[in-house]
Amino acid sequence: MKPIVTLTEVNKTYHGLSAPTKALQNCSLKIMPSTFSCIIGKSGCGKSTLLNAIGGLIPVDSGSILVKDHELTKLDQRELSRFRREHIGFIFQFFNLLQEQTVMENLMLPFDLNGERVDQAFVNEVIQYLDLNKLVDKFPFELSGGEQQRVSIARAVIRKPDIILADEPTGNLDRENTKQVMNLLKECQAMYSQTIIMVTHDIDLAKRADALIYMEDGQVKRYETS
Numbered sequence: 402m403k404p405i406v407t408l409t410e411v412n413k414t415y416h417g418l419s420a421p422t423k424a425l426q427n428c429s430l431k432i433m434p435s436t437f438s439c440i441i442g443k444s445g446c447g448k449s450t451l452l453n454a455i456g457g458l459i460p461v462d463s464g465s466i467l468v469k470d471h472e473l474t475k476l477d478q479r480e481l482s483r484f485r486r487e488h489i490g491f492i493f494q495f496f497n498l499l500q501e502q503t504v505m506e507n508l509m510l511p512f513d514l515n516g517e518r519v520d521q522a523f524v525n526e527v528i529q530y531l532d533l534n535k536l537v538d539k540f541p542f543e544l545s546g547g548e549q550q551r552v553s554i555a556r557a558v559i560r561k562p563d564i565i566l567a568d569e570p571t572g573n574l575d576r577e578n579t580k581q582v583m584n585l586l587k588e589c590q591a592m593y594s595q596t597i598i599m600v601t602h603d604i605d606l607a608k609r610a611d612a613l614i615y616m617e618d619g620q621v622k623r624y625e626t627s
């Protein structure tokens with residue numbers, strides 16, 4: 402079987418206001434389809450940068466990023482946004498919900514943009530699973546941090562993208578909700594063969610994944626499968 406994600410010698414330096422920061426340094430990685438991988442490592446080691454590079458959200462300086470036969474470094478902005486729409490579901494640390502739209506409108510937005518058919522039964526199942534029934538008519542600013550996070554998780558999974566990229570998706574959640582989210586992601590992997598790539602600081606959660614990606618100084622230092 403071919404990997405769904407292959408990074409080869411990827412470099413990324415941020416040129417901020419102070420000194421440049423090398424966030425990825427000759428970073429190479431392979432991820433197989435339909436697997437659940439967790440990226441772990443110290444704060445600032447490049448985890449979010451790696452995730453954003455795989456999702457085609459940030460340009461890199463050199464190297465190759467092959468995702469589902471798309472060489473992301475060769476795509477222009479329009480092609481990248483199409484690639485993201487068609488293949489990727491993002492769950493961010495900061496929820497990126499549209500504040501002037503209700504929870505249900507936020508959930509339906511990706512379908513509206515793509516003109517896709519809605520699998521209403523699955524949408525209802527996810528709403529049930531994440532305990533969002535009472536929240537669907539509310540606006541994001543009326544919700545707690547944990548509730549907004551659950552909505553953003555629902556929004557990412559209901560389109561059944563090939564790859565779900567999750568950056569600390571349970572960082573704002575209590576133990577019970579964390580368990581629910583992990584179970585849902587695992588169910589998506591099992592039922593819809595989705596590939597899940599998740600950044601977490603929680604080593605106990607990471608141990609539930611199929612593969613552990615240890616990052617240090619912008620590189621994958623160790624890769625373990627369970």
Ligand SMILES: Nc1ncnc2c1ncn2[C@@H]1O[C@H](COP(=O)(O)OP(=O)(O)OP(=O)(O)O)[C@@H](O)[C@H]1O
Nearest residue numbers: 415416417422424443444445446447448449450451
């Ligand atoms: N937009 C940016 N401009 C300048 N420097 C940045 C930018 N984004 C990240 N960095 C720097 O790049 C390095 C890697 O950042 P990144 O967010 O990928 O780390 P991380 O491992 O996800 O950290 P954390 O666990 O704290 O979220 C850090 O030193 C960070 O300060």
